Amino acid sequence: MAQPYLKKDDDRDDEAEYSPFMGIEKGAVLQEAKVFNDPQLDPRRCSQVITKLLYLLNQGETFTKVEATGVFFAVTKLFQSKDIGLRRMVYLIIKELSPSAEEVIIVTSSLMKDMNSKTDMYRANAIRVLCRIIDGTLLTQIERYLKQAIVDKNPVVASAALVSGIHLLQTNPEIVRRWSNEVQEAVQSRAALVQFHSLALLHQIRQNDRLAVSKLVTSLTKGTVRSPLAQCLLIRYTSQVIREAGPNTQTADRPFFDYLDGCLRHKAEMVIFEAARAITELTGVTNRELTPAITVLQLFLSSSKPVLRFAAVRTLNKVAMTHPMAVTNCNIDMESLISDQNRSIATLAITTLLKTGNESSVDRLMKQITNFMSDIADEFKIVVVEAIRTLCLKFPLKYRSLMNFLSNILREEGGFEYKKAIVDSIVILIRDIPDAKESGLFHLCEFIEDCEFTYLSTQILHFLGNEGPKTADPSKYIRYIYNRVILENATVRSSAVSTLAKFGAMVDSLKPRIFILLKRCLFDSDDEVRDRATLYLNTIGCDGSVGETDNDMKDFLFGSLDVPLANLETSLRNYELSEEPFNIDSVPKEVKSQPLAEKKAPSKKPTGLGAPPSGPTSNLDAYEKTLSSIPEFSSFGKLFKSLAPVELTEAETEYAVNVVKHIYDGHVVFQYNCTNTIPEQLLENVTVIVDASEAEDFSEASSKPLRSLPYDSPGQTFVAFEKSDGAAIGKFTNTLKFIVKEVDPTNGEAEEDGVDDEYQLEDLEVVAADYMLKVGVSNFRNAWESMDPECERVDEYGLGVRESLAEAVGAVVNILGMQPCEGTETVPSNSRSHTCLLSGVFIGNVKVLVRLSFGIDGPKQVAMKLAVRSEDQSVSDAIHEIIASG
Amino acid sequence: MANFSAYHVSCPSIKNILLLDSEGKRVAVKYYSDDWPTLNAKLAFEKSVFTKTQKTNARTEAEIAMFENNIVVYKFIQDLHFYVTGGDDENELILVTVLQGFFDAVGTLLRQNVDKREALENLNLILLCLDEIVDGGMILESDPNTIAGKVLSHSVDAAAPLSEQTISQALATAREHFTRSLLK
Structure with missing residues (x-):
């Protein structure tokens, strides 16, 4: 395809900007694709058109479902041509179009024919294409051919089958596992890459069988492994076996260590490095074991190839964390790397040196570092800061230059994590090195004068309050602190008030002046600031009305709260509902270990009650029937969704109540399933009084009381709300109201007269996920593509610090209440990023698809990208709102 | 592109291969990992890689850099x-x-006239070349001569320059030009 596709006049325009694809346009190319249907195929022209289509796809152009199907069908016609080059392009485009299941059937027979062709190239490629697009059922049909292909004498064919096997193992493990005999045979192949691919597949098949992996390693480490890639694999498997064999308790050599050591003398650098790295990562590696590995890495440090230098310095950097002494031999080579053109190499060299350096080299190092701090990324800077902190603690005499360095970089631009790392470092240095205190505090004071991070400001103010009063001249800090009261947001202002109070309490000479400052705070616009000021004025006040003695007062200001915060929170929540004054002594002091049983308890039905779980089970049909039989609710239309019951009472209480939320287009019905667990009582006229003051979008429509609720026989009462369109959310407070009648236990007769009573239930929330039905799709990609891209909404969110990626994924899936597709809700352990596909139907019967892309970085900060497609733009927006407010 | 990242714990794997021009625009790219699920994510990655590396001298030896949690080697x-x-x-x-392997194979395929124009004119060869190097993240072949050999064996005449075209091909070209001018 050498000829230009341009129009004549374009050609003359700008010779330098010449491109055969200039002015290419999707519609025109799709028109051109009609040549695929010509009875007399022109292979050359067809190839060109396919190239153009591939070019468009490669540039990020997308085909609509209809277009893709059209192209796909046209392309299938090209199997008639015998032209090898054209066939090759046909294979390529089929893979790119990733056809749907129905479409796949059309090419299956052509591809199967090619799979059994005499031409090796056809066989290899047909296998790769077919394995890419078929599903499990078709796979069983071609399994026989694939097994043959694995042991094919042509290495290209064998590799194609093996690599396809590796991919298929993810989706159809039970089928691929049956091939292990053939794969085993292929491991003995003389072709280098066949050995590599078969080894990879065999290991994955046997991954969970320790013994088998160990056997595999034992036999191969003795045999011949031909390709460097296969050798690298074998090194990885060997270290896995060593790792699983447990720590090296005896002084004897580790099994297989000789093999790793031998690989250090391999002729391929790739293998040498892999082995060196594997040795440094051995658990409990000894210096004797490390030495040969460090020696080869040291040689790499002075290589002319940047990649080798990088690989070596990166590995040595890791070693320096655990075995700094082992790396000191490389220090001279490392210092010359500080001026390396490649900044990544320089950064790694510097941080390694900081870990291994000695006192005399500190000043020189700091000079070199300062020069290049400005052109490395935050993540690297944090590493440098942490390394400097460790160094400073190691050589306290050098604090002056190190502290200066820290304060300099604190003044420069940087993100939160970076600034936090610097502040933390300074705080640690102040604590551990007494001489550094004054200058350190001063640097921190300067920093909060212009600090955009509330968290850091409050932390520093707190620290200042504890340390400042103990310095020689506390008065010089007051200005910085009071400036915060004038200039900052409420959170920082209240912190500053506390800090001022601490100075006032500790330094008598400052007390009258602090008093004046605190009095000014009484006119602050924020409650918390005013409250604190009032409290402190009274505490440290000259009249001593609250703090009777000096000690009491200091205890109050500096002492820690001796109750766990979680317990305090619970107690305060209970206090809010009660009438009694709060008493901190009533807060339990023991730390609750949050037993699992406690969480499960509410869902467990009280034992001894013969009745089945209250009400019908979460079966939509049954609910629908029940609800439509109630005249008040029959006009609400079709039931959209019923949620699983939520317990509103603790286990083992007098009355057990759970609630089922029923969602309709314009209404929400709460079905309260009540059980009376007191044999001596009969409840009558049971209703639930729902306070919807925290649910503005809802107004009560009707309710259906329960006439009588005898002991141990569940009954239902309903409350219906009318709601605004879409996903209205809110919080409801529930009170069970009823008439209690005493029952005579001897004859079961109830008394005539009853007493009105109430029983407080837990709150109930209607959340956005309640409006989402979990409905899966069989082929997410196709479904996604068939949605109008116009209705796509994409945005990114920071999820803050999370325990793990899996936890973050789980949380978001929960908030949305959608159905994860294709098993994407499970996150492979150790992965740093993950994509989760969700589908569902939103209220109003709007189909919604969601693509979530998660990424996690070092300090467990999780970021998420949310792409939503739905049949209705406003629903796409609503999904974003859910996340934004969740 | 399917997600094959799960097994990469112990197997060498490639996340993407990019061939960009001197302005960072795509000539040909291929992603094997869904770390970059959307077109925008991909383009953003390409942009950041390009801007961070463009000033480096990666002409004699391959260079290396880290991006987020990835290693990028380039030439x-x-x-x-x-x-x-x-x-x-x-x-x-x-x-x-x-x-x-990619770099040298492209050199062979383009007869050592390696530049953007030549690459675009032979884009089919570049795409086939990518297809022969990595399959779904797994390294399929890394020897440049083998790669180039596999690509060339399939495309008998595709690389032939204009002058060496047969009469019928030349006619086809002319016909194409003609139709284009009609469609204009």
């Missing part, structure tokens, strides 16, 4: 920038072997 020639990306625990030398 430039004329107005073409070759990149190969792998995870941050990948053996850098394996990545550079793949890069070198």
Whole structure:
């Protein structure tokens, strides 16, 4: 395809900007694709058109479902041509179009024919294409051919089958596992890459069988492994076996260590490095074991190839964390790397040196570092800061230059994590090195004068309050602190008030002046600031009305709260509902270990009650029937969704109540399933009084009381709300109201007269996920593509610090209440990023698809990208709102 | 592109191969990992890689850099920038072997006239070349001569320059020009 596709006049325009694809346009190319249907195929022209289509796809152009199907069908016609080059392009485009299941059937027979062709190239490629697009059922049909292909004498064919096997193992493990005999045979192949691919597949098949992996390693480490890639694999498997064999308790050599050591003398650098790295990562590696590995890495440090230098310095950097002494031999080579053109190499060299350096080299190092701090990324800077902190603690005499360095970089631009790392470092240095205190505090004071991070400001103010009063001249800090009261947001202002109070309490000479400052705070616009000021004025006040003695007062200001915060929170929540004054002594002091049983308890039905779980089970049909039989609710239309019951009472209480939320287009019905667990009582006229003051979008429509609720026989009462369109959310407070009648236990007769009573239930929330039905799709990609891209909404969110990626994924899936597709809700352990596909139907019967892309970085900060497609733009927006407010 | 990342724990894997021009625009790219699920994510990655590397001198020896949790090895020639990306625990030398395989194979395929124009004119060869190097993240072949050989054996005449075209091909070309001018 050498000829230009341009129009004549374009050609003359700008010779330098010449491109055969200039002015290419999707519609025109799709028109051109009609040549695929010509009875007399022109292979050359067809190839060109396919190239153009591939070019468009490669540039990020997308085909609509209809277009893709059209192209796909046209392309299938090209199997008639015998032209090898054209066939090759046909294979390529089929893979790119990733056809749907129905479409796949059309090419299956052509591809199967090619799979059994005499031409090796056809066989290899047909296998790769077919394995890419078929599903499990078709796979069983071609399994026989694939097994043959694995042991094919042509290495290209064998590799194609093996690599396809590796991919298929993810989706159809039970089928691929049956091939292990053939794969085993292929491991003995003389072709280098066949050995590599078969080894990879065999290991994955046997991954969970320790013994088998160990056997595999034992036999191969003795045999011949031909390709460097296969050798690298074998090194990885060997270290896995060593790792699983447990720590090296005896002084004897580790099994297989000789093999790793031998690989250090391999002729391929790739293998040498892999082995060196594997040795440094051995658990409990000894210096004797490390030495040969460090020696080869040291040689790499002075290589002319940047990649080798990088690989070596990166590995040595890791070693320096655990075995700094082992790396000191490389220090001279490392210092010359500080001026390396490649900044990544320089950064790694510097941080390694900081870990291994000695006192005399500190000043020189700091000079070199300062020069290049400005052109490395935050993540690297944090590493440098942490390394400097460790160094400073190691050589306290050098604090002056190190502290200066820290304060300099604190003044420069940087993100939160970076600034936090610097502040933390300074705080640690102040604590551990007494001489550094004054200058350190001063640097921190300067920093909060212009600090955009509330968290850091409050932390520093707190620290200042504890340390400042103990310095020689506390008065010089007051200005910085009071400036915060004038200039900052409420959170920082209240912190500053506390800090001022601490100075006032500790330094008598400052007390009258602090008093004046605190009095000014009484006119602050924020409650918390005013409250604190009032409290402190009274505490440290000259009249001593609250703090009777000096000690009491200091205890109050500096002492820690001796109750766990979680317990305090619970107690305060209970206090809010009660009438009694709060008493901190009533807060339990023991730390609750949050037993699992406690969480499960509410869902467990009280034992001894013969009745089945209250009400019908979460079966939509049954609910629908029940609800439509109630005249008040029959006009609400079709039931959209019923949620699983939520317990509103603790286990083992007098009355057990759970609630089922029923969602309709314009209404929400709460079905309260009540059980009376007191044999001596009969409840009558049971209703639930729902306070919807925290649910503005809802107004009560009707309710259906329960006439009588005898002991141990569940009954239902309903409350219906009318709601605004879409996903209205809110919080409801529930009170069970009823008439209690005493029952005579001897004859079961109830008394005539009853007493009105109430029983407080837990709150109930209607959340956005309640409006989402979990409905899966069989082929997410196709479904996604068939949605109008116009209705796509994409945005990114920071999820803050999370325990793990899996936890973050789980949380978001929960908030949305959608159905994860294709098993994407499970996150492979150790992965740093993950994509989760969700589908569902939103209220109003709007189909919604969601693509979530998660990424996690070092300090467990999780970021998420949310792409939503739905049949209705406003629903796409609503999904974003859910996340934004969740 | 399917997600095959799960098994990469212990197997060398390639996350993407990029061939960009001197302005960072795509000539040909291929992603094997869904770390970048959307077109925008991909373009953003390409942009950040390009801007961070464009000033480096990666013309004689392959260079290396880290991006977020990835390692990128790269090499430039004329107005073409070759990149190969792998995870941050990948053996850098394996990545550079793949890069070198791609780089040298393209050199052979373009008869050492390696520049953007030549690459675009022979885009089919470049795409086939990518297809022969990595399959779904797995390294399929890394030897440049084998790769180039496999690509060329399939495309008998595709690389033939204009002057060597047969009469019928020339006619076909002319016909194409003619139809284009009609469609204009």
